[in-house]
Amino acid sequence: xxxxxxxxxxxxxxxxxxxxxxxxxxxxxxxxxxxxxxxxxxxxxxxxxxxxxxxxxxxxxxxxxxxxxxxxxxxxxxxxxxxxxxxxxxxxxxxxxxxxxxxxxxxxxxxxxxxxxxxxxxxxxxxxxxxxxxxxxxxxxxxxxxxxxxxxxxxxx
Numbered sequence: 001x002x003x004x005x006x007x008x009x010x011x012x013x014x015x016x017x018x019x020x021x022x023x024x025x026x027x028x029x030x031x032x033x034x035x036x037x038x039x040x041x042x043x044x045x046x047x048x049x050x051x052x053x054x055x056x057x058x059x060x061x062x063x064x065x066x067x068x069x070x071x072x073x074x075x076x077x078x079x080x081x082x083x084x085x086x087x088x089x090x091x092x093x094x095x096x097x098x099x100x101x102x103x104x105x106x107x108x109x110x111x112x113x114x115x116x117x118x119x120x121x122x123x124x125x126x127x128x129x130x131x132x133x134x135x136x137x138x139x140x141x142x143x144x145x146x147x148x149x150x151x152x153x154x155x156x157x
Contacts, residue, residue, distance in 0.1 A: 089118045
């Protein structure tokens with residue numbers, strides 16, 4: 001009986017220890033290909049790396065490098081595990097949004113609800129603008145196309 005109880009406790013403990021896998025908030029070291037590509041594209045920049053699982057089944061790995069693009073601009077570069085740049089997101093001021101996007105935001109959201117604004121360029125060269133807004137205690141990304149036309153709103157909670 002002691003052996004059975006000991007075995008059950010041992011198995012439960014192993015199961016609980018296995019639950020401490022890598023999550024997106026932990027700092028990680030990317031593969032050499034990813035680090036090399038980042039250093040080549042952004043020499044002298046000091047990134048903070050994170051790991052994110054994406055895809056329909058969370059079966060694709062993405063490495064996210066947060067860094068200061070310049071002293072006043074924060075950026076996020078996203079790479080796949082082969083070192084291919086999948087997206088670059090840079091913070092921008094409201095004044096750099098296309099006029100159509102500014103008009104949409106002014107009409108639908110108070111200025112104090114806007115939390116962050118970024119321009120995103122994906123691996124296909126497609127440019128979009130993402131504006132993080134807070135409304136009714138929920139956080140949303142309002143996405144605009146390259147001309148400032150409204151595209152979609154995504155709840156981020």
